[in-house]
Amino acid sequence: MPHITPGAGAKRATMKDVAALAGVSPKTVSNVLTGSAGVREPTRRVVEEAMQSLGYVPNLSARGLRNGRTGVIGFALPDLATAFSATLTHAIVQVAHERGLAVLVEETAADPTREHQLVARAREHSIDGLILNPVRLEDSVVEYLEHLPPVVLIGEVEQYKTDRVFVESRAAARQMTEHLIERGARRIAVIGGSQGVRPGLATSGLRLRGYLEALEGAGIEPDPGLQISVRQWTIEAGAAAVRELHAAGEAFDALLCFTDSMALGALHALHELGLQVPRDVLVAGFDDVEHARYAVPGLTTVGFDHVAYVTAALDLLQRRIDGRDLAAQAVPVPHRLIVRDSTSASPAGVGDSSRN
Amino acid sequence: MPHITPGAGAKRATMKDVAALAGVSPKTVSNVLTGSAGVREPTRRVVEEAMQSLGYVPNLSARGLRNGRTGVIGFALPDLATAFSATLTHAIVQVAHERGLAVLVEETAADPTREHQLVARAREHSIDGLILNPVRLEDSVVEYLEHLPPVVLIGEVEQYKTDRVFVESRAAARQMTEHLIERGARRIAVIGGSQGVRPGLATSGLRLRGYLEALEGAGIEPDPGLQISVRQWTIEAGAAAVRELHAAGEAFDALLCFTDSMALGALHALHELGLQVPRDVLVAGFDDVEHARYAVPGLTTVGFDHVAYVTAALDLLQRRIDGRDLAAQAVPVPHRLIVRDSTSASPAGVGDSSRN
DNA sequence: CTGAAAGCGCTTACAG
DNA sequence: CTGAAAGCGCTTACAG
Structure with missing residues (x-):
């Protein structure tokens, strides 16, 4: 006791x-x-x-007041409700705890000014530093980084002033698209690009580029009607995208979803429409959350080591907290294709096959 | 800007x-x-x-040092990786943010002594109070509550010294079991009871009691072979339970899972075994996480208002922080059955039907 | 409605 | 290796 x-x-x-x-x-x-x-x-x-x-x-307040460190770091994600957020939060709390650090979580998607606020006011909550997954790139805090408390970005931000950890999204999307093509897919819908995002700038842009590269490599003409934009990368958005695609009468034989959450929503919507995966349509996601493995059917996805991912971020942050004048570092975390039942057959396709 | x-x-x-x-x-x-x-x-x-x-x-450290409040609350769950945890974390961060509070998250399941540590050391991180979902009841911190910082418990803890928020688990489990019986199920397996838990003490005990009451009300003899214990309430455990049930050759026509996560794992395992839901087996869960709605098929579950749940907890905590001598309060949050496709037909059942 | 003083509990120089 | 003094940035009494 x-x-x-x-x-x-x-x-x-x-x-x-x-x-x-x-x-x-x-x-x-x-x-x-x-x-x-x-x-x-x-x-x-x-x-x-x-x-x-x-x-x-x-008393940590007293200690914090005296030496400027509190042993608390901030962890800010767009939407804490997603499976991917849960996976990452779980991982970072574990790793931080091993290092004697506590984690203050924040959510940025609800309010467009929240990212700014967080960084600008990081010290208000006596946070030693912040790990941030930025969503609004154009006007993101990253532009003011010289003025900011220690920040490490996670995600595919093409920006070189800040420490960051990322997965090679473009290559991963290309590889996954190639996998779908190899399985026989020709009309591959892509779910997750957001309107107005300059290609290559943010994660969705990079993944879109990888997708387009794979199509080009296979001599497949890209069809704008197969590129479905969404507002948020949620399950609901994935389901809605499939319904939209179906309502528009688009022919498609595979879905490349930019997150597992969207892929799970897509699986549900396909099931509702009476379509079978992978018999009629192949489905692939990104992130390899635990739900992906246990989807019906098991979801093919891009996996990476989540603990390694947050560990790298925490390493960078602690390094930055200790020495602010170091050059920014960008750490790639290896990814790999995880092939499961959702792409285990050649798809028959749905919709007007004369368009294939 | x-x-x-x-x-x-x-x-x-x-x-x-x-x-x-x-x-x-x-x-x-x-x-x-x-x-x-x-x-x-x-x-x-x-x-x-x-x-x-x-x-x-x-500077919050200075303010905290001076007046003993930091505006940070602790939020401790057994396993941050589950969908339910993500849902609750999302909700509490939103509600706390509206009230100018920040949330420090903690995870307790990894280490048996973690609950104790958290409460004992709450003030170390300058937390004003702690919202805790306890897992280890017998030797839980709740026994020492008179000596503790402000704590609010969430979950079905039969203990009256602490403020707490809960769902009527026993009634909910009974209602859900009645629903399954009404749909024609007779051999209802229950997944989630944990060995060594005294019935009625913790959540799983209460849910088991509700289940047994419903069976009794319908004149169905309970079969210990249909009560599957699990170590953790994870997707994986749900899948494993189904495989175990199947390997044991048990006949069953419905599954009552004590969390949606386990139900999702069960759906996956049933699909792998070539069994269809609801045609062969009905499946029901608890919590109504977003994934439940988008399961394949949509999962029948016990739902409640997640925001109301965490709001009640935060209300109690703030009240407790302001006045420590108040009598402990237990706030029930209303629940309701949410019927979806996973129980939308009469099940044929699987296994040796002569045992039905 | 506003000011000058004191102190929350630590740790960092500075002495021994 | 250990002690006495000062101060981190706030807010709470206490005066005006």
Whole structure:
């Protein structure tokens, strides 16, 4: 049974109290705690016993005020409700915890000004640094980075002033599209490009480029009617995109979805329409969230090591916190195609096949 | 373009700087910020302009040190990777943000001592309070609650010393089981009870009781072979439970899963086994995560308002932070059956039907 | 409605 | 290796 701190009524013990009980100065207690200076073994023991018996817990606000570090980092994602967000949050909390850091989560998609606010006000919550997955590139905080607290970006941001961790989205999309073509698909719809995004700038642009490159390599003419824009990368948007495609009477035999969430929504909508995967349509996603493996049918996707991903981000952030003048670094995390049942056959296709 | 705080090199402006520029005392700046005392309109304007031009951002560590509040709450769940966790985290961050609070997330399942640590050390991270979904009831922190920082529990904990928010799990499980029976199911397997849990104590015990009550009400003899224990409430565990049931040769025509995640895993495993839902087997879950609606087929589940749930928890926590001597309150959040395709037909059942 | 003083609990120089 | 002093940036009494 672990020791529990004194209750609400009891006044909380301070370093001074510990020092008094141990018969040393507060500085020595501090030394025992931080290990910043050597403390002789007997002294250390006495101090530790005093801390035990008083239930002493250091006050992070005081420490933070004094030395400017709180041991808390911010983690900001567009939408915390997605499976991918859950996967990443789970991973970062684990890794941060091993390093004695706590994680403050934030969500940016709900409010267009939220990214700015977060970075601008990061220090308000006494955050040592921020790991951010930016969504609004054009007017993103990244443009002001020289003025900002330590920030590491995660995702495919073509911008070189900031530390960042990314997956080779363009290559991955190209490889996945090639896989679909190899399986016999010819009319591959792509779900997730967002209107107004300059190709190549953000993740969706890069993935779109990879898709187009693969089509070109196979001599397939791209069809704008097969490029479905969405507002958010949600399950719902994936389902809606399939219904839209179907309502428009577009012929298609495969779906390349820019996230697993959208792919899961697509699987549901296809099922509702009475279409079978992979018999009629192949479906592929991105991210390899746990739900992908357990989709019906299992979802082919682009996978990467989520723990490695957040570990790289945290490494960069800690490096940046310690030394602000280092050159920005961009760390790629390896990806691989994970082929499951959703692309395990040649598709018959749906819609007007004379257009194939 | 929002104002951005001065960079790392530039020294951060303090209240004192603002006061100097505005020609007032620091106290007046503080008053403008907190609204604790009336400030005349012209004075306020001058101060606000000074804050603007200096890019002033209050230092929460200092504020926290001074008045004991940081505006940060802890949110601790067993497993952040689940869909339900994502749903709740999304909701609490939204609601907390509206109230000017930030959320520090924690995960407890990885380490049996983590719940204790969290509560015991809550103040270390300068958290004003903690919202906790406890998993280890017997030796849970709740037993020491008189000594603890403000804590609100979420989930079905039969314990009356702490504020808590809950769903009527027993009634919900009974209603869902009745629904399955009404649809024609007779051999209903239940997935999610954990070994060694005293019935009625924790969520799984309550749900098991509700299930048994419904069987009894319908005159169906419970079969221990249909009660599958799992270690964690994950997708994987749901899939494994179905495979286990199948390998054991148990006849069953419905699955009552204690979470949607497990139900999603079950749907996948049934599909792998070539079984159709709802034609062969009915499947029901709990929680109504977004994935449930978009499952293949859409998953019947127990739904409740997730925002209302976390709002109630936050209300209780804020009340508790403000006044520690109040009597503990237990707030039920209404639930309802959400019937989707996974229970939309009478099941044929699988396995040795002579046992039905 | 506003100001000058004190102190929240730590840690960083500075001495010994 | 340890101590006494000062101060991080706020806000709470206490005066005016």
